[in-house]
Amino acid sequence: MRKILIVGAGQSGLQLALGLQDRGYEVTLMSNRTADEIRSGRVMSTQCMFHTALQHERDLDIGFWESQAPRIDGLGVSVAGPPAEDAPEGPLPRIIDWVGKLDGYAQSVDQRVKMAGWMETFAQRGGQLVIHGAAVSDLDFFARTYDLVMVSAGKGELVSMFGRDVSRSPYDAPQRALAVAYVHGLGPRPEHPDYDAIRCNLVPGVGELFVMPTLTTSGRADILFWEGIPGGPLDVFAGVKDPAEHLALTLRLMERFTPWEYARAGKVELTDGGGTLAGRYAPVVRNPVGRLPGGGAVLGVADVVVANDPITGQGSNSASKCAASYLESITDHGDRPFDETWMRNTFERYWTTAQHVTKWTNAMLAPPPEHVLNLIGAAGQIQPVADRFANGFDNPADFENFFFDPEKAGAYLSTFGG
Known part of the structure; x- marks a missing residue:
């Protein structure tokens, strides 16, 4: 039985661990926190899958919360216009508003719920769960005792082993300042109160507000997520430590820049004391193979090697797709050594999918060209255009066919006769 070590218990690490476990591998999973610590801690992300x-997840029978999480049937875009001449500091008007219907529904589950549950499932199914914050020196030892070591912890010392791929990383600094609040009490969008949709609110020259239904530790909730141009x-939000102050600031900005969303936020309250998050990071693609001091090699997973800005909502989706791709590469490889050539080929197999996400996300961070x-x-006038744009969030490769090139868009x- 081949022995595999996965360091990092996020979407990709846990999905991959459970998948390998299901296929008969001896898997050790390393996490720096217990399931209870994750469940009672601060929110870790926004996510909509x-x-x-x-x-x-369904293929591995680990979609445990699918019947509980809100069913998201659409994805809408609103665009704020310039302020009125007689009220330059007043609420911005909305000049575009539409919603596209998804072919297959989406869902969001708070990672505190999902990661804690998956960790417990992994242990219950006989997996070896080690609670330890791994350092490079630890991996130097483990690389000699496991057939394959993979790093799926996207922050901290371990990431430094994976150098930035300059050819695939056009940005060397954060392109957005991120601020997240999980809330109860948000009212429905009056345009479609009968079904849930993600709302992408674009404020040109300022940033974006995303609103998405989710399942959190206390049940149904909504995520208010600002992405601000630095x-x-x-x-x-950088100096805001008090969660109540974070929410109050979130709402004041909504009142000014997205008053149509603020109108349904009159009764919101934070889901819990850990329901806020703020930060920023530079989008980056890294080299997939990390070299250890003792000469061994480790393989980077998901956002260790491809970390996109969350403006396109692809983080957890990419993590899931990376885990699925790596799972197939590992099982296809049989009993042969997991050498550096295999590691690079495994990443390139995933990159055939990930490259479309990176290209699209980086494009959305820049001011939109006229054809976009x-x-x-x-899309506000032609429903099939809205629907196609919405379903691109599931299959970003389709944007190659109509989004990037002015001639293809035209x-x-x-x-449609336009």
Whole structure:
């Protein structure tokens, strides 16, 4: 039986551990926190998983919360216009608003719920769970005792083993300041009170507000997620430590920049004392193989090697797709050594999918060109355009066919007589 060590108990590490365990591998999972510590800690992310990623969980019979989490049937885009001339500091108007229907529903489960539950499941199924914050020196030892060591912990000392791939990383600094609040009490969107949708609110030159239903430790909730252009009016959360102050600031910004969302937030309250998060990081693609001091090699997983800005909501989706791809590469390899050539080939197999996410995400961080504005505007008038844009969140490769190139975008819109 081949022995595999996975360091890091997030979406990718746990999904991969449970998948390998199911296929008969002897798996050790290393986490720096217990399941109870994760469950009672601070929120770790925003996350909304679309059909393909959810199916990877179903294939492993680990979609434990699917019947409890809100069913997200749509994805909408709203665009704020310039302020009124007679009220330059007043609430911004909304000049575009539409919602696309998803072919397969999406869902969000607070990672505190999911990761804690998956850790307990892994241990119950006989996996070896080690609670220990691993250092490079630890991996130097483990690389000699395991057939394969993978690192899926995207922060801390271990990431330094994986150098930045300059050719695939156009940004060397954070492109957004991030601020998250999990809340109860958000009212429905009056445009479609009968079903749940993710709302992507674009405020040109300022940033974005994303609103998504989720399942958290205390049941149904909603995530309010600001992405602010660094140095702009949304980049104000860095020194905020008090959760209540964080929420109050979130709401004040909503009142100014997205008053249509603020209108349904009159009764919101934080889900819990750990329901806020703020930070920033530079989007990056890293080299997939980490070299240890003793000469051994380890393989990076998910956001260790491809960390995109969350503006396109792809983090947990990419983590799931990476775990599924790596699972197939490992099982396809049989009893042969997991050498550096195999590691690089395994990453490149995943990159065939991940490259589309990275290209699209990096494009969304820049000011939109005219043809993209035309597409977003047309989606408000042509439902199939809205639906196609929404389903691109599940299959970002489709954006190659109509989004990036002005000629392809024009040709696509012309099929509707535009």
